[in-house]
Amino acid sequence: MGITQLVMLLLCGLSLPFCTLSSSHSAEDKLAIARFQQYLKIATAHPNPNYKPAQEFILSQAGSVGINTQVLEFTKGKPLILLTWTGKDPSRPSILLNSHMDSVPAEADKWVHDPIGAVKDNSGNIYARGAQDDKCIGMQYLEAIKRLKSQGFQPLRTIHISYVPDEEIGGMDGSEAFVKSKEFENLHVGFVLDEGQASPNEHYRVFYADRIPWRLIIKATGAPGRGSKLYDNSALENLMKSMEVIGRFRSAQFDLVKSGMAEHGEVIAVNPVYVKAGTPTPTGFVMNLQPSEAEAGFDIRLPPTADPQLVRERISEEWAPAARNMTYELMEKGPLRDIQGHLLLTVANHSNLWWLQFEKAISAAGGKLGKPEILASTTDARFVREKGIPAFGFSPMSNTPILLHDHNEFLNEAEYLKGIKMYIAILEILSSYTETVDDIAHKDEL
Ligand SMILES: *[C@@H]1O[C@H](CO)[C@@H](O)[C@H](O)[C@H]1NC(C)=O
Numbered sequence: 001m002g003i004t005q006l007v008m009l010l011l012c013g014l015s016l017p018f019c020t021l022s023s024s025h026s027a028e029d030k031l032a033i034a035r036f037q038q039y040l041k042i043a044t045a046h047p048n049p050n051y052k053p054a055q056e057f058i059l060s061q062a063g064s065v066g067i068n069t070q071v072l073e074f075t076k077g078k079p080l081i082l083l084t085w086t087g088k089d090p091s092r093p094s095i096l097l098n099s100h101m102d103s104v105p106a107e108a109d110k111w112v113h114d115p116i117g118a119v120k121d122n123s124g125n126i127y128a129r130g131a132q133d134d135k136c137i138g139m140q141y142l143e144a145i146k147r148l149k150s151q152g153f154q155p156l157r158t159i160h161i162s163y164v165p166d167e168e169i170g171g172m173d174g175s176e177a178f179v180k181s182k183e184f185e186n187l188h189v190g191f192v193l194d195e196g197q198a199s200p201n202e203h204y205r206v207f208y209a210d211r212i213p214w215r216l217i218i219k220a221t222g223a224p225g226r227g228s229k230l231y232d233n234s235a236l237e238n239l240m241k242s243m244e245v246i247g248r249f250r251s252a253q254f255d256l257v258k259s260g261m262a263e264h265g266e267v268i269a270v271n272p273v274y275v276k277a278g279t280p281t282p283t284g285f286v287m288n289l290q291p292s293e294a295e296a297g298f299d300i301r302l303p304p305t306a307d308p309q310l311v312r313e314r315i316s317e318e319w320a321p322a323a324r325n326m327t328y329e330l331m332e333k334g335p336l337r338d339i340q341g342h343l344l345l346t347v348a349n350h351s352n353l354w355w356l357q358f359e360k361a362i363s364a365a366g367g368k369l370g371k372p373e374i375l376a377s378t379t380d381a382r383f384v385r386e387k388g389i390p391a392f393g394f395s396p397m398s399n400t401p402i403l404l405h406d407h408n409e410f411l412n413e414a415e416y417l418k419g420i421k422m423y424i425a426i427l428e429i430l431s432s433y434t435e436t437v438d439d440i441a442h443k444d445e446l
């Protein structure tokens with residue numbers, strides 16, 4: 001027995017809370033954690049995600065659970081793994097649980113443990129790129145199904161699980177291609193759960209919309225001149241005027257967040273990402289010449305509740321006005337409304353039955369939900385929402401620092417195991433409810 005185990009034994013003898021550490025997990029839980037670590041050790045970080053071993057691992061896990069498997073390949077070398085647990089009534093709309101196999105790169109020298117080592121420290125924190133984003137949910141889905149199956153549970157609705165490639169680089173060859181495919185159509189999906197984010201407090205976070213990404217490039221022109229001369233309307237002066245106006249708008253939006261009047265996901269973010277101007281020399285820039293062209297790029301994120309026309313007008317009238325000799329290029333990456341013309345969001349209140357069941361499941365499993373949020377960035381969930389399918393972003397990680405895309409990304413094993421319990425309840429309840437909106441309205445009246 002090592003010192004650590006000895007200390008553990010003593011502490012466990014003294015007080016119960018210490019006993020939640022690894023030594024007290026059941027054999028089943030220990031295996032589940034080992035499988036999570038195994039998945040984390042598969043190198044699927046960009047720019048060279050190795051999807052083949054991930055595919056084989058998922059297929060072997062699904063095989064041991066005993067559910068149907070399919071591999072779809074919309075682009076060569078980018079497999080999408082689809083697992084299916086057929087329900088007792090496959091004619092009902094099905095449930096789809098989505099996660100992505102890829103992850104962003106990690107700078108190994110800035111980590112305390114190897115980012116693909118899945119090292120577990122003494123407090124049960126498992127370190128790896130993808131531990132939070134989002135290999136945790138990919139494995140939790142399967143563990144929940146494994147346990148439900150062993151209890152003899154049979155879902156009424158069919159449950160699908162998808163493992164998609166390329167989420168971190170936009171999802172064109174992954175989720176987007178899948179959601180637009182005949183194969184997806186045939187799944188008759190009624191509800192989707194996709195990734196969410198960790199919560200630093202005891203409340204789980206749930207996301208009902210993503211912000212829509214826009215890209216803006218503004219260009220200014222003006223007469224060139226000597227570096228020494230003071231004159232009006234140089235290209236850089238015109239660009240700086242725009243930077244000031246945009247900067248004021250940015251501050252006003254940020255003030256709403258700082259004052260607590262809005263969450264990050266509820267405001268319009270506009271951030272400068274590059275500035276390009278000047279006349280280059282082999283060692284730097286010409287210093288005695290004011291250039292005739294200048295440009296800047298911005299990353300803009302709009303909540304689906306924002307009025308896009310007002311933003312477009314602001315850009316053409318204030319941020320890049322022709323009167324200041326400016327032009328612009330605006331790339332709107334994705335619609336703000338679904339195919340039926342509704343705002344691109346999933347209703348997160350009692351008028352949505354799926355929400356009602358989801359809330360019920362989380363509380364049945366002893367979890368607490370925070371106020372539903374708009375995600376500040378984007379996920380693959382936007383593709384299904386565009387089709388009018390309700391989707392929530394949810395990764396059950398409470399009391400966990402938000403470390404996606406950061407150094408030292410980790411998830412605690414106890415939190416991971418708690419997450420499996422959440423999915424057991426979610427699948428049990430969401431796959432089997434038969435109430436309709438009318439039943440609930442009727443109950444409310446009584
Ligand atoms: C715009 O360009 C024209 C032609 O070069 C110039 O005469 C005018 O002063 C410029 N106006 C501004 C606001 O930069």
Ligand SMILES: *[C@@H]1O[C@H](CO)[C@@H](O)[C@H](O)[C@H]1NC(C)=O
Pocket residue numbers: 347348349350351
């Ligand atoms: C539910 O949310 C939707 C969209 O956010 C809203 O239009 C509707 O009024 C809400 N309904 C209830 C019952 O709160």
Ligand SMILES: [Zn+2]
Pocket residue numbers: 100133134167195
């Ligand atoms: Zn992710």
